[in-house]
Amino acid sequence: MSELRIRAATPEDLDDVLAFWKVAAEGTSISDDREGVERLVGRDPEALILAERGGELVGTVIAGFDGWRCHLYRLAVHPEHRRQGVASALLAAAEERFARLGGRRADAMVLRRNETAHHAWAAAGYAPQEQWRRWVKPLSG
Numbered sequence: 001m002s003e004l005r006i007r008a009a010t011p012e013d014l015d016d017v018l019a020f021w022k023v024a025a026e027g028t029s030i031s032d033d034r035e036g037v038e039r040l041v042g043r044d045p046e047a048l049i050l051a052e053r054g055g056e057l058v059g060t061v062i063a064g065f066d067g068w069r070c071h072l073y074r075l076a077v078h079p080e081h082r083r084q085g086v087a088s089a090l091l092a093a094a095e096e097r098f099a100r101l102g103g104r105r106a107d108a109m110v111l112r113r114n115e116t117a118h119h120a121w122a123a124a125g126y127a128p129q130e131q132w133r134r135w136v137k138p139l140s141g
Contacts (some may be wrong), residue, residue, distance in 0.1 A: 002053050003053070004024070004048070004051055004052070005051070005053070006049060008047075009041055009050050011038065011041060011070060013057075014034060014037045014038060014041065016057055017048065017050070017057070018037065020057050020076070021060070021074065021076060023078065023079070024059075024076040024078045025060075025076040025091065026116075026117060029073075035100075038065075042074065044065075045114065046063075047063055047064050048061075049062070049093050049094060049097075051089060057078070058077065058078045058081040059076060059081065059089075060074055061073075061087075061090040061091065062074045063094035063097050065077065065097070065098060065101045065103055069103070069105070069107065070098040070101075070103035070107070071106070071108075072091075072094060075091070075108070075117070075120075077090075091103050091124050092133040108121055108126055109134075110128075116132075
């Protein structure tokens with residue numbers, strides 16, 4: 001098996017990332033379009049982290065830092081590459097990024113129904129924080 005390569009996404013990767021999420025990510029997001037991901041990478045070029053093996057995209061994570069909090073989104077690993085250390089490598093890269101930026105704690109958006117993800121996040125040292133609830137409001141139509 002070839003070595004895993006971890007790197008920041010570039011604008012040239014975005015179509016591949018969007019196609020990848022349709023296969024590997026659980027659920028969809030209002031921001032899962034070219035414009036949304038372009039805006040992310042344009043604002044914070046190191047936030048979208050990719051894992052590649054043999055030149056193939058096998059995993060992603062968004063490691064967003066707003067200057068106050070560290071947020072993890074879109075941890076996704078291709079089904080054929082799960083349980084091979086891809087998620088662990090992506091989370092290590094995200095956590096290293098947060099530490100460099102002065103972050104103190106990371107939180108992750110994890111769908112309640114995604115039991116497979118719950119096990120992966122727990123194995124990485126994350127735990128649900130039941131006293132908080134996410135409140136959302138779509139800002140467009």
